[in-house]
Amino acid sequence: MDDPPVPACSPRAPAPAERRILMRALSDPILKVQNLTMRFGGLVAVNDLTFTAGRGDITALIGPNGAGKTTVFNCITGFYKPTTGRMALRHGTIDIDAYVERLTDTPNDHLKSADGSLYLLERMPDFQVSARAKVARTFQNIRLFSGMTVLENLMVAQHNPLMVASNWTIGGLLGFAGFRKREKAAIESAKYWLEKTKLIDRADDPAGELPYGDQRRLEIARAMCTEPVLLCLDEPAAGLNPRESLELNALLRSIRDDHGTSLLLIEHDMSVVMEISDHVVVLDYGTKISDGTPDQVKSDPRVIAAYLGAEDEAEVEKIEAEVGL
Amino acid sequence: MEVFVQQLINGVTLGAVYGLIAIGYTMVFGIIGMVNFAHGDVFMISAFVALICFMAVTALAGMTGGAVFLALLVALIVSMIVTSLFSWTIERVAYRKLRGSFRLAPLISAIGMSILLMNFVQVAQGARNKPIPPIMRDTISLFEKDGFVVAISYKQILIILVTAILLGIFWYVVQKTPLGRAQRACEQDQKMAALLGINVDRTIAVTFIMGAALAAVAGTMFLTYYGVVVFSDGFVPGVKAFTAAVLGGIGSLPGAVLGGMLIGLIETFWSAYFSIDYKDVAAFSILAIVLIFMPQGLLGKPEVEKV
Incomplete structure (x- = not known):
């Protein structure tokens, strides 16, 4: 171990x-x-x-x-x-x-x-x-289905339960009650995440037309719609302004605390x-x-050396002294 | 005017058949970016399967009106199932392993498959035209002027109706069901679709099956309309349908239907007003002209390169 x-x-x-x-x-x-x-x-x-x-x-x-x-x-x-x-x-x-x-x-x-x-x-x-x-993930360079609407992006994420509920399309085609109910639940869950990421007003817009920060949040919402136990986020704060960054922190905390992910x-x-x-x-x-x-980690000399490019211990100490650690 | 209306009816019927085949091309191209050159031969096989079923049922049940209807229905359903199996197998053995290989590999494989199917049918069924007894020869006269009767045959009504209904069902599946959503997701980004739990291989296989089922409808209608089929019948209708898909904007479903209708109409009108020998020249020239001015086709989305 x-x-x-x-x-x-x-x-x-x-x-x-x-x-x-x-x-x-x-x-x-x-x-x-x-x-x-x-x-x-x-x-x-x-x-x-x-x-x-x-x-x-x-x-x-x-x-x-x-x-x-x-x-x-x-x-x-x-x-x-x-x-x-x-x-x-x-x-x-x-x-x-x-x-x-x-x-x-x-x-x-x-x-x-x-x-x-x-x-x-x-x-x-x-x-x-x-x-x-x-396990769900998001990407450093956003990978939304840009031609589909925001809501559809979240529905794709719930493909597997919906596919089962639609009896592999036959029930979906004939509009069986079981499928309609499950689809309604999927839309509710999509709505929940849209509200949580403040995208509910954009639900029917093509995902590719959203501004950058919204696309980042939509990627998180889409990942959460797969109901993951582990969510992997690749640089979720990249390109966000300080306010958006703070909102992201709150969102991630809420995912951890309220959803057990x-x-x-x-x-x-x-x-x-x-x-x-x-x-x-x-x-x-x-x-x-x-x-x-x-x-x-913040005070680990090896980390500081890696980030600042120092080669030996003496230099690390010098840098530590300079940055006041 | 009378000639115009009559040719319009004929052109729409032909266009419906092209449109049904074109959907198979456009769907497969949309989802894996490959031109499935064997699709035309899948269409030809479906016509043969329909022919065999039709002959079998009419041999048992006779040639009365009800028996013919039953035979057509059985032929349609059996042909859809058998053709789907063919297409699924082709995807499985000839294309799936080559996915992720260089771009030309599946294309060459498709051409090979096309030749294989054509020759297989030639050996198994013979090289001569295979006819069915003439059926549904009755027509409805719409109007008459100066001795020219504008008529629509029951066959044409059947073809146009079946095409319209199946297109409706197909459109609903692609737009409104989880399966269609998965197909559209795979079309845009297969890797991402897989990361959301979508079985991409299965979705692609289903796309091949759906395309083949529609080609089988086209094949049965083709057989009903012309009454004969031959082993090489996959080639010209296949190329025309592919042209229709490109003309309408490859990857776009409404585009495939629109392209099919246009090719069908151009062909019939050219034959009626100019020269029947040059009808294919006309259809393909229009394609060239449209592509020069609209490279993405009539309804295709222009590819925007992101910087």
Whole structure:
């Protein structure tokens, strides 16, 4: 198993409250990434990465440009098949450590027990990561269905339950009552997220015509319409003005607190990271260099060195003195 | 005037058949960006399946009015099912593995499939025209002037009605059901659709099946209208329907129907007023002219390059 996430070289012991939060990654994990490696030819984009995301946590993945953060996301959401490594996601309280070895030895990609189910994401085809493991994501460069209306974007996200309710289109074509009821529920849920993201007035406009900030929020709303247990956000605050950024913080907190969805976040805007995340994992050149609460990570010399490009300890100390740490 | 109305009726009937085939081209192109050159031959196969069914049912039930109607209905349904299976299999064996390969690979594979189907039918059914007994020869006279009777035949009414009804159903499926939404989502961004839990491979397979089912309707109507079918019949109607799809704006459903109607009308009017030998030249020339001035077709969306 991975080390306790408190970095060894942390300059000070974490406060008890922080320790409690961090323990959630240990005591109630939702996602366990173990020894994840992704190679593109000779380039190692992610190197032997191990980390845990806790249920109900906002876990931030940070690091300088090109550190491999988006590659990690692409592996988790089935966009890439990792070269090696394991990504175990659980629903319910099934004991990950006890079952993951057993599941790995079988050819299956998931396992159900009385306490919940366990999924090995690296074994699942891309659409099943969303459909069965319930992992949703947004993109750094927005990928809405720009020709469809805002509402339709949210309806597409609810495709699977609607498809079942429509008896694979026959019921939908004949307008069966069961399908109409389910469709109404889907529209209600879409409306809920539109209100939450303040897009309700634009419901019937083509998604491509929305301003940039609205498109970002619509992507989050669409991801939430798949009812995920884990939501992966790739730079949700990129290009937002300070006010929009604050609203985003509130939205993400509400997703965590009111919907029980755990969040995994890539973000460059440190005000967002430090403000809302419970747990921060720092990558540099595809390798994990720090893992802990925001405060611990902020003062970790290796993190500072990675961001500021310092090579040796003495220089780090000099920089620390300069920035007043 | 009388000639005009009569040719209008004939042209719309022909256009309906082209439009039905064109939808198969346009849907497949929309969703995977590939021209399915085997689609014309799928249409030809559907006409053969309909012919076999029709002959079988009429052999058992005779050639009375009710029996002919029953035979046509059975032919239509069986042809839709068998043709869908053909199309599904073609997608499965010839295209799916090549998705994600370079762009020309599935195109060449499609041309290969087209040749394979054509030759398979030639070997299995023979190279001669296969006729069905003449059916539904009655016509309704609309009006008469100077001895010229403008008439619409029951066949034409049947073709136009069936086309209109099926287009309506098809449009409803694409616009209003979860399946259609998934198809439109895959059309725009397959990867994103997959990340929302949509089974992209299955959605593409269903698109092939829907296109083939409509081609089967066209094939049955074609057989009813002309009364004969031959192994090479997939080629010219297939190319015309593809032209119709491009003319209307490939990827656009209403465009495919509009394009089909236009090609059908141009052909019949050109034959009536100018020269029957040059009808194909006329249809394809109009295509060239439209594409020079409107490269995206009549109803296609212009591709906006994002900077």
